Amino acid sequence: MNVYQPFRVRVEEKIAETADTQTLKLRFLDEDVAKSFDFKAGQFGEYSVFGAGECTFCIASSPTRKGYIECSFKTVGKVTNAMRDVEVGDVMGFRGPYGNAFPMEKMHGGNVVFIAGGIGLAPVRCVIWNVLDERDKYKDVTIVYGARTVADLVYKRELEDWGKRPDVKLWTTVDPGGETPDWKGSVGFVPAIVEKAAPKADNSWAVVCGPPVMIKYTIPVLKKMGFTEDRILTTLENRMKCGIGKCGRCNIGPVYVCKDGPVFTAQEMAKLPNEF
Amino acid sequence: MSTTTFIRTGDLKGLVADLRAAGVGVAGPARTSDGAVDYRSITAFDDVVLDAQPRNSLKQFFLPPTEPLFKYQRKGSDVAILEISATFPPRVIVGARPCDAAAVDVLDHVMNWDYKDEPWFGRREATTIVTFACPGGDRSCFCTAVGLGPDATRGSDLLLVPAGDGYYVEVVTEKGKRLVDAYPKRFGAGAGVDATLSYREKARASVEGHVPARPDVIRQWVQEHFEDPFWADISLRCHGCGGCAAACPTCHCFDIVDEPETLTEGTRRRNWDTCQTSVFTAHASGHNPRADQCGRCRQRVNHKFAIYPARFNDILCTGCGRCARTCPAGQDVTEILNRIVAMATGQGGAA
Ligand SMILES: Cc1cc2nc3c(=O)[nH]c(=O)nc-3n(C[C@H](O)[C@H](O)[C@H](O)COP(=O)(O)OP(=O)(O)OC[C@H]3O[C@@H](n4cnc5c(N)ncnc54)[C@H](O)[C@@H]3O)c2cc1C
Ligand code: SF4
Ligand code: SF4
């Protein structure tokens, strides 16, 4: 067995999140793998549909939930189209977990602010559940999530749950014009809503994932509030093939996103050459 | 390991015949039907051509252009994965060039950090590399600028240098010693190292000075000049065909794809790829972090002379000159490196 050979996983659940985004719940076929498989929040894997190929997604479920993994993906190309067509019960492939992770231990005892846009909620959701499943280890939890329109919000059922929890401050928002008549959340771009939510920066961490433009305008807002760059965390999504530092595809200058990332602090990002 | 021995030309022919009779695959630089010289399977030592640099490198013997990783078979909703063996039949390469043998050793780093690439090391273990000291190169060669040389032993199991009526043999590795020990009658007393010196000196003189031997200066300049008009300047002539990467003994980028053979079964393969094409880094959204050829040309130089040195304390280039010889557009790595050294040392360099 070589390092490129995946584990076999069975599709246990398939959830349509939006018109073009699905979530798959995948359970390891091999009992031993199911028992021993472990990962950290922020890590990713290579998912495959045999015959179509492999592609890269973060593990969107929390490491606190064992025996299965989930991924949420947007249909954009060859493999993701094949993944859209899989049915519950089908066998797929998964290899991983790869890459570094969010510094959960360092975040213990601190406040956590989650900021996500669109499908960027997938990697953040993994950390959110990790934090909520070990709620007593963290202080205030704030979630700011935005999408272009109401129809583009992913994990709607969980947003509802989080909204009801007294120990979570949830802000949902859609871009101006993306609201529906019965929309109860905010209207506006994510950085503006972060300013409104005004989480305190003292003893706090920010986890930010979403389209590059959202990240670009959110980081200055956080810095203005007093967040330091070493406590603003994000994930990068350079195109990958091997996921294990060999195929040469994911470099940003000297950095291998698959090995040194995908999680980076804003401080580390500021040092990267402009190649992402 | 540094013992030496000697092999007569007649015994070298006999050794290749012995190996073949023992079922060992033998490869070496030999003429193709169109008259070029490539590393390929040979049937006799007489096939070996030593006075021309092969068009290809040794890369394909360890990282084939296309390589099966496993097979899959679908049965209804289920899928069976059929493993591909990582043990390979023994092979001896006779007539490797020092730059090509070194390249294999250079690539061992990336094939084994955290994750071990089993197919690579399976072939590495099954292969013995018998290198012949290079007779000398052309103006594209610059092995001495990257810490190697026409008689460098790096990556070789045996190094042969012409002397008298045969070859002076440096036994470089345990594997090389095993080959010598397996055929004791083929090796024996003969001309000593002194008889090889003029050959070595002549070869060295033919490649020296093409690029300044200043890898640290090159590395530092590249690290400090990610944004520099130099990259746009050199990229203007590049078509992005990737020929340079295919010919290069150290370029190792690959793609992973599924090739269905029937409706229900097929093979997952890895295929050579190149960072010189626009699709290499293109995201599904249309965003491309390396949007133009400027960034791609920079990546090739950066990876070889700065990124790999930073990661593995080694240079991802053996100075073989193939990229310069291959390029249809005249992109010349020796010119690129000379200009970098000139800029770094304040001696001008803008074209
Ligand atoms: C660490 C990481 C985590 C990620 N997490 C997620 C996640 O959680 N959810 C998610 O939805 N996405 C995620 N992504 C992105 C995801 O990997 C891609 O969307 C996915 O790989 C697309 O695969 P595909 O086979 O469907 O697309 P492909 O068919 O490979 O096509 C993708 C794009 O590549 C280009 N392309 C490919 N081949 C060619 C060609 N021959 N000619 C021209 N252009 C070509 C095109 O721009 C095309 O649109 C992540 C990426 C990384 C690196
Ligand atoms: S970069 Fe050019 S000179 Fe260097 S090893 Fe590759 S082909 Fe040879
Ligand atoms: S440098 Fe030459 S060989 Fe390499 S991609 Fe450009 S045109 Fe092709």
Ligand code: FES
């Ligand atoms: S994805 Fe292959 S090197 Fe990073």
